[in-house]
Amino acid sequence: MQDQEQFTYGKTASLHTLGCRLNSAETAQLTQNFSKRGYRIVPFGEPSDVAVVNTCTVTDQADSSCRNLIRKAKKHSPEGRVVVVGCYAQMEPDAIAEIEGVDLILGTNQKYRIFEYLDTEEDLVINVNMDKEFHGAATTPEDSHTRAFLKVQDGCNYICSFCIIPQARGRSRTISTNECLAEAKRLVNNGFKEIILTGVNIGEYSRSSGESFEELVKKLLDVKGLERLRLSSVEPNTVTKELLKVLADSPKAMDHFHLPLQSGSDHILKLMRRKYSISEYKEKLMMVKEYFPSAGIGADIITGFPGETDEEFETTINFLRENPITHFHPFPYSKRKNTLAAKMDCHVHPTAKKRRMQELLSLGEAKLSLFSEDQIGTSSDVLFERKNKQGYWEGYSSNYVKVCVHSSKDLSNNIFEVEMNKFDDSRLFGEIL
Secondary structure, three states, X not given: OOOHHHOOOOOEEEEEEOOOHHHHHHHHHHXXXXXXXXXXXXXXXXXXXXXXXXXXXXXXXHHHXXXXXXXXXXXXXXXXXXXXXXXXXXXXHHHHHOOOOEEEEXXXXXXXXXXXXXXXXXXXXXXXXXXXXXXXOEOOHHHOOOEEXXXXXXXOOOOOOOOOHHHHHOOOEEXXXXXXXXXXXXXXXXXXXXXXXXXXXXXXXXXXXXXXXXXXXXXXXXXXXXXXXXXXXXXXXXXXXXXXXXXXOOOOXXXXXXXXXEOOOHHHHHHHOOOOOHHHHHHHHHHHHHHOOOOEEEEEEEEOOOOOOHHHHHHHHHHHHHXXXXXXXXXXXOOOOOOOHHHOOOOOOHHHHHHHHHHHHHHHHHHHHHHHHOOOOOEEEEEEEEEOOOOOEEEEOOOOOEEEEOOOOOOOOOEEEEEEEEEEOOEEEEEEO
């Protein structure tokens, strides 16, 4: 219970998230904190007493989106306090301070202290000090999500040459197993049937915490009332047979994985300072398929990395075409200040990056369509989320294919076994058994 003087009845708050699932979980935690203190949450874009933008800084485009949203927040809440938090705030506080109307800038860790600053009379407060504390976060009922994100790890000890995240979020740190289990039970008690474990580098959980990641996953799978568990992105070099066996031994574990690839060229991977070769990555793919033959597998791909030739890009395309990667997440390389790659020569021309991105997007769409079509004649449990504009209920299969069914009943947050019978207009349709 918070002290009475911390409650602020009658005031409103709006929050917006840019970036990854980890950011979404952290915004959810901030939303809950506002609610606990008596704030009424309103949609972002409506007038509010406090407007919070939780930022991302992975790419130049993310930075631009952040700036546009900050201006939008001030436009819709001219009398409210505009608060900018998160990774872009951590890395570029001075640039944000130049945007008219910003009242408070808090970095990735300091954002959890937001209530200490809201009542300040100063025109602008900036705090981007980095600490070593782990700040937990999880989806809350206020978010109206069907699936819950549970943050188990933050920060990263890797120094990939293109990545600014270790600078924005600091060293790797984790939640304890007992705290994680307690949070998972709270999520289940709040009505969530599926939990997605998230973090910057969750595969480093064991090394950062001193506790077994495999044991944590096993205990989560035993949580009473939890029906589905997914992992978010897992670095290929941290995927183990022990982890896959733990997952495969439980019907609650979903056959959906995300293994960042970045490039199909060993030369480029070395320049990126990744911790695996292409042969090692392929070995992990085959390991996943051994335990989960129907798995959907996602991968991040960066194109246009400094020095990437047309031949090396074609090597990546061929690897993606020939291997069981079904969900593409391609990005054009974006130069990030103070990273090793930013200092490299031979930066790829924007026109070439744009062409390569289009080729990746086309191949990714084709492979996901083929994977979806292959589901016809099979059945899968589907967790339904919402009714779309065409009147179909939508949800995701265990291997992360969006499924549409027609029903007069309210299927939201319910799991039904569905037989897939048609693929049309890039959508998979089925009937509840």
